[in-house]
Amino acid sequence: MTLAIETIGLGKRYGTTWALQDCSIQVPQGRVSALVGPNGAGKTTLLRLLVGLSRPTSGQAEILGLAPGPSEEFLSRIGYLAQEVPLYKRLSADDHLAIGAHVNRSWDASGARERLAALRVPSDRPIATLSGGQRAQVALGLALAKRPQILLLDEPVAALDPLARREFLVSLSEAVAEGELSVVLSSHLLHDLERVCDHVILLASSRTQICDDIDAVLASHRMLLGPRRTVSDTGRGFDVIKATHTANQTRLLVRLNGPVLDPAWEVSEVALEEIVLAYMGMDEPVSAGPLTSVRTAS
């Protein structure tokens, strides 16, 4: 089965600064993927490269087997919602839907109208008069009306209040449940996305740190608690992501390579958010390559 997203050594440089470097990820279809990372980690850059709005400096990307670029074949498969929720301020949602019908091969205007009506978003008023949450709903509606196979959303909930945030994610979940849709949602807060996502891509220091199903990430990371010792003599069986020491204790967040044999460690499970924060705090990637395991679709 074709991967939803595959990138190999993808990089983007602006002037002398690499906004994204050496990004190699594989995301199977049907995942709802959380793209997380601190501000400036390259989330927006990655998404813009994936939808063809900008061109990579190095490496390559494929979405559903197609290179992002100016082709209708490619554009008809993607739905994209940019960070600033771009809409024409003086036009109404109805106007946008009418325009969309003219610039897309397939267009589900009635579905989008029903969704907006259900959310009581006035579709005949200029966008400028709508609230942030309503705008986000309109923009999501437009992206979904394309009937995309993959939907890429750049920080869609960042500017929303908690209620609008929840409504947005519910709308998204419903859309995912309705059809075969792959989704990538970016946020600098994992907490926003954990409820709806089953896959996580972590970018930190402009590089990919994790790209895996959330279950697999949880299964492969543990917190170790034991008597104080230096990290270098802890032996194999895991890679240390984060180490904290108190006067007589050492606490390690590790990625497992095998069983933890040393009985001195007290092993416990870790929450995803804690894992993600540990990676974000690192200056260098754990290993040369990103951590990727692709499970074949069942």
Add this chain to the structure above:
Amino acid sequence: MNFLVWRLHRNQVYWAAAALAALAVLLIVTGTTMANDYHAFFATCGATQSCSDAGSVLFRGDGAIIDLVNATLVVPLLFGLFWAAPLLAKEYEEGTQNLAWTQGVTRRPWLNANVMWVFVAAVVWAGALTVLVSWWRSPENALSPRFNAFDIQGIVPVAYAVFAVALGLAVGSVFRRVLPAIATTLGVFFAVRIVTAVYLRPHFMTAVSKTLPFGFSTRGAPAGAWILSGGLVGPNGHYYGDRLGLDQVPAACRIGAFGGKGVTPTCLGAHGFHQQITFQPASRFWAFQGIEAAIFVALAIALVAFAYRMVLRRDA
């Protein structure tokens, strides 16, 4: 694609159409009156007054209209400032290119439609305007050199409009912000227009020189010619330009106390001075219109090509 352009810009189209209609009514009413006055005057002038006073009977009470017609000089620039410069710059500034360019059509047809319609609008508007103004000015064109109002009639207003639009698009594609795009369009448009009108236009074709008997006037010049320069030529063939130093005036021609300021023209003429003018004949009006229009259209083509490059090759 055309629907998108129409839906986004139809209000501009309505306003532009309304403004053009209002201007057309104004010019047609006053122009008809003026043409009637003009013909009536020539039907009777020989009997009551000199026909060379035609200018004094025309345009009576129409000062504001004359100013308005002269002000149409800036209309092509307005298309550049308010239609073309924001066209791309506003998309980038508000981020809506991210919406437009991730729909089911690629950037090129999107750009084609936008560029085509802004040019169509500017050409139609400027074309209608220049037809109106050229017609309105026809009595005056018959009386004074058409070259005096070169920039507001004929085909050049359309070429200026095309240039202004191309400039606005190109600048907008570079700055990606509305205000800098408008300001730059304004500055560059004025610079190019002034350089062309002042420094290039007089030399589009080799000017004609003509020697006239001395008379302190250019009345001897061919009707409707665009006089570029006039000056004095002495008996020895020396060209003095338009100023003759007192010491160069033959003593016999000086009048007043202490050889004062006055000089009698007839005396200078008798001493072998004559006047030389260089000019572009009235018959070259359309050739000049063609050359000037070609320059601006060529610049416009280069600018549009540049704007395409910026939009299609650069990251959104």
